[in-house]
Structure formats: C-alpha cells, structure tokens
Amino acid sequence: MHEALLTLGFGLVAAAILSLSALAFTLEYSVTNVANLSHGEILTVGAYCAYLVQQHGGGVILSGLAAAAGGGLLALAVHNGVVDRFVRRGIGGLPTFIATLGVSLVIQNVLVIIFGASNLGYAVPQGAPRTVGPFLWTDTEIQIMVSTVVITALLYVIIVHTRFGKSLRAVSQNRSLARVSGINANRVAALTWLLAGLIGGYAGFILAESVGTFSPYSGFSFFLITLTAAVAGGLGRAVGTLVGGVIVGIALEFFGGYVSASYNLAFAFAILSLVILVRPRGLFVGGRRSVFE
Amino acid sequence: MIDYLVTVLTEGSIFAIMALGLNIVWGWSGDFDIAFYGYVALGAYMTLVLTVGPATDPTTYILGLTLPFPLAVALAVVSAMVLALIVGAIALRHLRGIYFSIVTLGAVYVLYVVTGQFVPLFNGYNGVSGLFDPMGDVLGLDYSSYSFFYLGLCIAVLIIVLLLTTRLNGSRFGLALRSLREDERAAAAFGRDIYVTKLKAYVLGAGLGGLGGALYAGYLTAFNPSAWSPVETIILYAAILVGGRGSTRGVVLGVAVMVMGLQEATRYLPEIANQPSFAPALRLIITGVVLVLFIRFRPQGILPERRFRDKDPAGKGDAAAVEPVVTGPKLDTGAA
Numbered sequence: 001m002h003e004a005l006l007t008l009g010f011g012l013v014a015a016a017i018l019s020l021s022a023l024a025f026t027l028e029y030s031v032t033n034v035a036n037l038s039h040g041e042i043l044t045v046g047a048y049c050a051y052l053v054q055q056h057g058g059g060v061i062l063s064g065l066a067a068a069a070g071g072g073l074l075a076l077a078v079h080n081g082v083v084d085r086f087v088r089r090g091i092g093g094l095p096t097f098i099a100t101l102g103v104s105l106v107i108q109n110v111l112v113i114i115f116g117a118s119n120l121g122y123a124v125p126q127g128a129p130r131t132v133g134p135f136l137w138t139d140t141e142i143q144i145m146v147s148t149v150v151i152t153a154l155l156y157v158i159i160v161h162t163r164f165g166k167s168l169r170a171v172s173q174n175r176s177l178a179r180v181s182g183i184n185a186n187r188v189a190a191l192t193w194l195l196a197g198l199i200g201g202y203a204g205f206i207l208a209e210s211v212g213t214f215s216p217y218s219g220f221s222f223f224l225i226t227l228t229a230a231v232a233g234g235l236g237r238a239v240g241t242l243v244g245g246v247i248v249g250i251a252l253e254f255f256g257g258y259v260s261a262s263y264n265l266a267f268a269f270a271i272l273s274l275v276i277l278v279r280p281r282g283l284f285v286g287g288r289r290s291v292f293e
Numbered sequence: 294m295i296d297y298l299v300t301v302l303t304e305g306s307i308f309a310i311m312a313l314g315l316n317i318v319w320g321w322s323g324d325f326d327i328a329f330y331g332y333v334a335l336g337a338y339m340t341l342v343l344t345v346g347p348a349t350d351p352t353t354y355i356l357g358l359t360l361p362f363p364l365a366v367a368l369a370v371v372s373a374m375v376l377a378l379i380v381g382a383i384a385l386r387h388l389r390g391i392y393f394s395i396v397t398l399g400a401v402y403v404l405y406v407v408t409g410q411f412v413p414l415f416n417g418y419n420g421v422s423g424l425f426d427p428m429g430d431v432l433g434l435d436y437s438s439y440s441f442f443y444l445g446l447c448i449a450v451l452i453i454v455l456l457l458t459t460r461l462n463g464s465r466f467g468l469a470l471r472s473l474r475e476d477e478r479a480a481a482a483f484g485r486d487i488y489v490t491k492l493k494a495y496v497l498g499a500g501l502g503g504l505g506g507a508l509y510a511g512y513l514t515a516f517n518p519s520a521w522s523p524v525e526t527i528i529l530y531a532a533i534l535v536g537g538r539g540s541t542r543g544v545v546l547g548v549a550v551m552v553m554g555l556q557e558a559t560r561y562l563p564e565i566a567n568q569p570s571f572a573p574a575l576r577l578i579i580t581g582v583v584l585v586l587f588i589r590f591r592p593q594g595i596l597p598e599r600r601f602r603d604k605d606p607a608g609k610g611d612a613a614a615v616e617p618v619v620t621g622p623k624l625d626t627g628a629a
Contacts, residue, residue, distance in 0.1 A: 035391050082585060094325060094390050095588050101527060102584035109574035109581070117570045224402060227395060262410040269399030276392050277383065 002134075007257040008250065009135030015249025016148035017207050021222065022229035022245040023155065023238060024200035028075070030172035030236040031189040032087050034096045038078055038104035040223025042197050044111065046071040046204030047214045051122055060124065060143070064205050071201015072194050078103055079193035084186060104220065111216035119215045122208040144206045151199060152242065158195070159238060168192055172236060224265060225252065228272040234282025244282070299440050305553040306447040307508045308532070310454050312544050312552075314501025315529050317458070320539035320598070321467060322494040323474030324389075328380055328397035330526040331404045332373040332499040336506025337516040338408070339369035341421040354416045362427035366507040373503025374496050376404075381495035385488060389477075401523040409518040420517020427511045447508055454501060458541050470494050471539070524577075528552065531580045534587045537594030546596055555579060 021043060028036045049070030050063035058066065082103055086096040127139030137145075159165040167188045170178040179185045207222060208214045225248065233244025248271065255267045275282070311333055318326045343365035347357035360368070384396045408415050415421055429439045461467045469490050472480040481487050510516050528551065536547020559572045559579075587594065 035395075086589065089589075091588065091592075094394075095592065097391050097394065098325060098530070099585045099588045102531075102581040102588075105524065105527060105581035105584075106578050109577040112570055112574040113578075117574075224398070231395065263406060266403040266406045269403050273383070273396050273399050276388065276396055277386075280388070280392060 011250035011253030018249040019245030020203040024196040026241040027196040037100040040219035041107040042200035043204030044219030046201030047208035050205040067205030072197035075197025311505035318498035328401040331401040332502035333506035336503030337510035340507040345423040377499030422515030537596040539598035543596035
C-alpha cells in the first residue's frame with residue numbers, strides 16, 4: 001500500500017508535466033483543427049532555452065521564463081509561418097499535419113547542428129525529499145506541481161472569463177461564424193498558439209528538470225505520450241485533456257513501477273490505440289463513432 | 294569512381310522499391326501510413342535471422358537459420374505482410390485521416406521500442422549482423438564482381454516491381470483504390486468494399502516495403518535500431534511528394550532527386566568542426582523544408598499522376614457520356 005502511494009506521488013508529478021503539454025497541444029488543435037506534430041519541439045526548445053539561461057547563471061525562475069518565452073516564440077513562428085498559411089488556403093487537416101511533421105524534422109535537426117545530438121545534462125539541486133502526507137516529493141517536484149496548478153488555473157480564468165477567451169472559444173467552435181461575427185480569427189489563432197507555446201515551453205523546462213537530461217529528440221518522444229493524453233481527453237477540449245493527462249500520467253508511472261519502464265512508450269500507445277478505436281472522440285464525450293473521422 | 298556509382302545506384306533502386314510500395318498506400322489508397330518503415334525494418338531483420346545462422350553467445354535472436362537468400366527474402370516479405378495485415382485490419386477498420394496516422398505512428402513506435410528493448414527477438418540495440426555477400430559463394434563471385442551482381446539483382450527486382458505497379462495502376466484494383474481515395478462514400482455506393490480494398494493495398498504496399506528492407510539487409514550486411522527510425526518514413530514521403538504522388542514515374546524520379554540526389558549533394562560538404570552528424574542533419578532539414586514547400590505550392594509533384602480518361606466517352610452502351618471519374622490526387626483525402 002505504501003509503495004503504491006509513493007508511485008501515485010511520482011505519477012502526479014508525471015501527470016502535471018503531461019497535462020501542461022497536452023493542454024498546449026489541445027489549444028493549438030482547438031483553433032486551427034491541425035494536430036501539430038511539431039508540438040514536441042516546442043518542449044525541446046523550451047528545455048534548451050532554460051539550459052542556456054542556467055549555463056549563464058540564471059536561477060530557476062529565470063530559466064522557466066526563458067523556456068516559456070522560447071516555446072512561445074517558436075509556436076508563434078510555426079503558426080504564422082506555416083500552419084496559418086495552410087489553413088487560410090484551405091489545405092486540409094491531413095496535409096497540414098504532414099507539413100508539421102516536416103517542421104518537426106527541421107527543428108530537431110537545427111538543434112542537432114547547434115547543440116549536437118547527444119544528451120545534455122540538466123542538473124538542478126532537487127532538494128531533500130520531504131514527506132507530504134503519504135507522498136515523498138523533492139522541492140523541484142513540488143515546484144513542478146504547484147506551478148502546474150497555478151498555470152492551469154490561470155488558463156481557466158483566461159478561457160472562461162476574458163474577452164480573448166470568449167473569442168478563442170468562438171473560433172474553436174466555428175471559425176467562419178466567428179469571423180463573420182467580427183472576430184479577427186487569425187489574430188485569435190495566433191495568440192492562442194503563442195499561449196500554447198508559452199505553456200509548452202514551460203512544460204519542456206519542467207520535463208528537463210524532472211528527467212535530468214534532454215536531447216533534440218526528447219520533445220518528440222514526450223509528444224507521443226502527450227498525444228495519448230490529448231486524444232484520451234478529447235482533442236480540442238481543455239478540461240477533458242487535463243483529466244486525460246492526469247490519468248495517462250499516473251497509469252504510465254504505475255506501469256513503469258510495476259511492469260517495466262522501458263516499455264512505457266509502447267504501453268502509452270496501446271492506451272492510445274484502444275481509445276481511438278473504441279472512443280475516438282475521447283473518453284469523456286458522448287462516444288458516437290464515425291467512419292469518416 | 295565506378296564503385297561509387299554502383300553504391301549510389303544500388304541504394305537508389307532499393308529505396309525506389311520501398312517508395313513504390315508506399316505509393317500504393319499513400320498515393321493510390323490515400324492513407325498516410327507512418328508505420329511503413331516498420332515493415333521495411335521487419336523485412337530486413339527477418340532476412341538476417343533467416344540467413345546468418347544461430348546466434349553465438351553474447352548475441353541472441355530468434356530463428357537463426359541458414360536458408361538460401363532468395364527463400365529468406367520471400368519469407369521476410371511474407372512476415373512484413375502478416376504484420377501489415379494485423380495493423381491494417383485494426384487501423385483501417387474505422388479510422389481515416391490523422392486518426393489513422395496516429396495509430397500507425399503508435400504501431401511503429403511499439404515495434405521500434407520492442408526491437409530495441411526485447412533482446413531475445415533481434416538482439417536489442419546491437420542488432421543482427423553477418424550477412425556477407427548473399428548468394429556470392431553459390432555463384433562463385435569474388436569481392437569486386439559481387440557489388441555489380443548485387444546492383445544487377447536490385448535493378449532486376451526494381452524492374453519487376455515497376456512492371457507490377459504499372460500493370461496494377463490501370464487495373465480494376467488500381468482504379469478502385471483511387472476511386473476510394475477521391476470519394477469513399479461514392480465508391481461504396483458503387484459497390485466497392487472499402488475496407489477490404491484498402492486493406493489489400495495496405496498489405497501489398499507493406500510487402501514491397503519488406504522486399505526493399507530485405508534487399509537493404511543484404512546490402513548493409515547488418516541491421517539494428519540505429520540503422521532505422523520511424524522518422525525514416527518521411528524521407529520516402531518526401532520522395533513521393535516531390536516526384537508526383539500516385540505516379541509511378543514520378544516516384545522513381547522523386548527517389549532519384551530526394552534520396553540519391555540529396556545524399557550525393559551533401560556527401561562532400563566540409564564537415565563543420567568535426568561534427569559527424571552535420572551532413573545527415575542538414576539532409577533532414579532540407580527534406581523537411583522541401584516537404585513543406587511542396588505541400589504548399591505543388592502538391593501534385595513534378596510529374597503529376599496521369600488523369601484517367603473514360604475509354605468509352607461516347608457511351609456506346611449508356612445514354613450519357615460519363616466524365617472521367619478518376620482525377621489527379623487531391624492531397625486532402627479523408628482529412629479529419
């Protein structure tokens with residue numbers, strides 16, 4: 001029982017990182033209807049920005065901000081440079097999806113050329129593990145979870161209670177209708193991607209903090225798990241995605257703790273395939289299934 | 294110089310075989326299959342474990358037979374097709390567009406992780422090796438003439454594959470596939486069994502992928518997870534897209550440009566500050582950029598798929614003249 005609670009504790013840390021990454025992905029999807037395959041690179045770039053700041057003597061807060069800024073700028077660039085042009089020309093979801101795979105390849109290899117392909121260490125003093133109720137967490141892990149809760153709460157306020165959030169919801173429901181209602185849909189989409197990039201970049205930073213190392217490819221591997229969480233929660237739905245992230249994060253930690261950590265990715269995809277096949281609209285939405293999805 | 298040319302041409306023909314297989318799945322059937330390189334890898338692995346003999350102590354892998362090379366290749370193709378049948382049967386049943394792609398991405402990553410981690414299967418990250426000059430001793434070839442023989446073999450196989458795909462292209466099956474790609478509902482209304490037709494194409498494409506993989510194994514003499522990664526598929530996609538999606542000639546041209554051309558253009562790049570990963574990384578960057586630009590500006594590729602004309606425009610039997618049903622590929626088929 002005690003061991004299970006400990007695993008649950010680690011699972012919550014993993015779930016926090018995963019939820020942020022999946023939230024960012026789902027935000028990108030919601031306004032453009034494009035599954036962004038270069039989402040993982042937002043995390044990677046965030047991690048590299050944090051690393052650079054840390055190398056120049058910046059503290060944890062500064063590193064986190066740099067990661068968010070790097071991720072935000074990258075997401076904005078991908079949106080304005082590629083995705084938006086494709087969406088505006090009416091090039092459909094699948095070709096744009098393929099194009100974002102190309103973008104992902106480009107970013108990964110630019111990072112390989114600049115920083116090399118090998119793992120970089122991201123060492124932060126983790127602090128002594130402390131007992132919080134039944135769980136055992138280090139200071140860094142507490143920082144990860146607290147910041148995730150704060151960011152999620154902020155995001156909720158933005159989406160539900162601000163004018164921008166209202167336009168965001170309108171664009172995600174029906175872009176053309178939003179446009180004829182006087183909403184500048186392209187601007188809203190760009191800002192949403194910027195917001196998603198800020199969150200994604202920060203997620204890359206806490207991922208690097210928690211794993212301790214990263215490489216140009218780590219964002220892409222983590223994206224594969226992100227995809228599981230986002231699809232399980234229902235693509236484009238923020239609350240579902242959050243719950244999906246928590247469930248998948250905890251499930252993976254238990255699988256890793258009790259079965260085998262090396263097959264984590266395979267296990268994540270087993271969940272993903274199962275969800276897509278049985279409830280393609282996500283676990284928490286009315287499960288109508290369509291062939292032409 | 295001549296050795297160098299032989300190397301380039303051998304690799305080119307092998308990649309052309311793979312690309313022609315993928316073209317059946319993506320070009321004709323319209324499914325963006327990310328698992329494709331998994332079938333290539335399985336073909337390569339199976340060829341190795343069927344020919345190199347039992348594993349010696351530190352290494353472990355399944356089978357370890359010493360079958361003749363052509364038989365091993367045939368069995369490797371069959372195993373790739375069986376795997377594709379399983380994946381395709383699940384993924385094609387209800388899924389199209391990005392959901393199909395995501396499930397195939399999942400399938401190939403599972404395969405990648407398992408081949409890397411599960412050592413008893415294909416010796417984990419160290420991979421399987423030791424296939425030197427298959428058929429060389431039987432035919433009594435020495436080292437220098439062997440590379441010519443293998444080039445000839447690859448080109449011969451490529452020509453057979455080309456003949457096969459050209460024939461399939463105009464066959465009822467080929468036309469049926471493209472009618473599905475253009476409009477699934479309409480094709481279903483005309484009595485096509487969408488699932489079975491798509492699954493056939495998927496398995497056939499994977500078979501050609503396995504064949505390419507088998508020949509690649511014979512060429513490389515060894516195979517391990519660092520020799521392939523799921524992203525490799527995107528190079529084949531870039532080749533198909535540049536050449537002309539759905540067009541057989543186009544795919545061959547695309548492989549010449551995007552695989553052989555790009556490889557050779559960057560081969561002699563001055564290595565920047567002893568960074569061995571510079572040239573491959575640059576190749577992938579160029580591939581990514583080309584992919585994005587072609588999807589945006591020329592989705593039909595350099596040599597677009599030929600539009601099929603109605604062979605009976607006057608409609609001898611029917612009253613009305615029929616417009617050609619099959620047109621060049623639209624990229625956006627079955628999008629979510």
